[in-house]
Amino acid sequence: MTVEVMVGRRRSRFVAIFLYTLRSCIPPKRWAAVLMPCAGALLFGLLARAVDDTRDVAFANVAAEGILSLMMPIAALIIGDAVLGAEVRGGTFHFTWLSPAPTWQIVLGRWLGGALVALVTIAPASAVAAVIAGSSSSAGPAFVAAAVGSVTYVALFIAIGCITQRTAVWSLAIVFLVERLLGAALTGIAQISPTWESRATFVGLLDDPPSRLVRNGIPQGWDAVIRLAIVTAVSLAIANWRLRHIKLSGASD
């Protein structure tokens, strides 16, 4: 057999992983599942209009309690699970793992793919919700808070997907039991919680935030963004370490 070999530059491993994440990890059903909580964010925007308060205060309360504490973690969980945990469970991740690609490239490529999806869905939905609520001045802070919060969550859920196959159960337990319940009482947990820190980002960036939403003892505004960046980096480092030692069984196991 004579084969004419055309030698040329193919995509780099990193770019291939990133594109694969967008093409294969988030199929149409996952997109629909991500868009549902985003639609929920828009409904929260409508709900804010019904609150008997100034538009800005009403939206700030709805954004802190509904959009950033409920909608954002759920949508980010759907994305974060899709880009790695679902593949590990489904038995298709070993096509990626059984390659000479360094594990950090796999983790970073998957996270970037998931982060991009979060940035084009969760963050705009949060900003549009502010506009719907009639608080256009809150749209910027809501966008930034949802963007950094969701990409942090994607990193966290990727790490959880590398540690356990029950990604959804553990992720929900961490969000609602550890962050919401313990984080409400313990400042130490709130300081590393994507929910509390994204709330603090949002509140810190508002011109005149409602005093009840300001939580003392945790960074606010851009300082909270830096804190979330650190949480993201640590989550990705844990994911990278775990990925080197992961046991991959088949879908049938």
Next chain:
Amino acid sequence: MSFAPPDPSAAIRLANDPAFAADATVAVADVSVWFGPKVALSELSCSFGPGVTGLLGPNGAGKTTLMRAITGLVGVNQGNVRVDGRDPRRDRRVHDTMALVPEDEAVPPGLSARRFVEYVADLHGVRARNAPDEALRTVDLLDVADRRVDAFSKGMRQRCKIAAALVSDPRVLVLDEPLNGADPVQRVQLIALFKRLGAEGRTVIVSSHVLNEVERLAQRVIVLIHGRLAAAGGHHAIRDAMDDRPRHVFVRADDGRSLAALLVALESVAGVTFDVARGGLVVQTGQARELATALPGLARDSSIRLLEVRALDDSLESLFRELVR
């Protein structure tokens, strides 16, 4: 790189042991793997070299676990696995030269066959731009390369995974039940392909629970049962072990009583019993080949019409039971 035993006496022992290949690229030394209370592999030692080696065993024998240990998908609890002298769990460079075709039907959703193979090619840093198409052509999938791989039939998925494995031109190819779902024509083509890959000097490890399949594929066979090495060697040795063991053959004829009387007189027959439920005879023999030769003539000479002849225990499990007795 060859698997080098630590001392000369071990070298002599390994050279005479059919479980070890002369020029090993994959070495499995005293490997045990367990999942909780379940022991999947128990103190298994063997090696694989260039050419096709069949990994034979009934379901649950540990074939898939061994293949996953070789490729580094699972770690070993005891012992070690080396591929070209490297630990596949720790050294990711191993994957430059090794590929696995998993048994699972799972394939990445939403990708065409071409994109899937291109993805694997990119991960392996394959520079030849036409390598994905060549790999798809090799498994006869080029015509459907733009169809979604998750919409393929089982056999087509399997071939697509083989294309993905071949695209990086691996020196070590690990194939877990690769003929599952393939139609007879595809089977013949895939068997020819695997033999060609083995003849090119690659280490090809193929698992199956069908002896005839492995016989057509591999010069060397390693038999596993309950996670242990049950037998190793050429397929003739395995087949001889199968032929020489006592067997039960079910025979249904229009005059069973007369046939039974004739059969008990044969030297190759150890006993005959009537199976009322199935309406036939169960013949016990230690010389299956002789019985198979004698039976048609015996029936013809006595004007007895044979309606059904089949081995009752011609399964791999019965062979394995025999091998480990």
